[in-house]
């Protein structure tokens with residue numbers, strides 16, 4: 001999987017590529033991430049990338065020329081997906097991460113300011129993605145969220161295959177609580193069932209705690225789960 005990121009502040013993403021699962025995926029050659037600074041594709045000496053919106057409203061809009069030049073500088077494949085990170089996009093979720101991870105080339109365009117000239121959306125963009133219902137100052141952090149979520153589900157990026165399997169269960173229900181040693185800490189004991197060695201009882205306990213947690217925090221997910229709705 002190759003991911004090209006076009007951003008005004010690509011340095012926001014830099015550090016995250018050098019730690020943890022993303023670093024390991026990159027070291028193993030499963031993932032390649034190239035960061036591109038949009039200003040490098042500006043046409044003037046002042047490296048201008050934005051301008052006032054036509055029709056008179058507040059804020060600035062990203063100009064089309066530098067974005068077209070940046071995308072055209074990249075090698076496009078038939079299957080390349082060009083993703084624009086914007087609060088106006090489709091809400092990102094685990095299913096989308098898994099779908100993206102099946103491809104081989106993503107171009108992520110990070111918005112800033114009011115957004116992007118509509119002609120970029122018309123001609124270049126295949127997907128618009130939002131990471132949630134709140135407004136961030138730019139698409140760099142959302143791009144990092146997408147890269148992290150996609151990177152960790154790339155085939156064999158996750159050392160522990162089982163924990164990836166558990167993730168897809170926790171897409172329907174929230175995860176159950178976890179404990180590690182010591183068995184008693186400051187008077188708080190690990191539930192006896194987890195020490196019992198009784199596999200079926202442990203599985204039942206986990207299932208019940210997942211249901212409780214989901215009822216508390218995400219009644220919307222629990223309703224879908226009970227109605228057997230497919231999450232997309």
Ligand code: 6GU
Pocket residue numbers: 084085086087089111129130131132133134135136137138139142
């Ligand atoms: Cl993708 N971009 C910005 N600027 N804000 C957001 C977002 C994206 N997703 C949620 N909020």
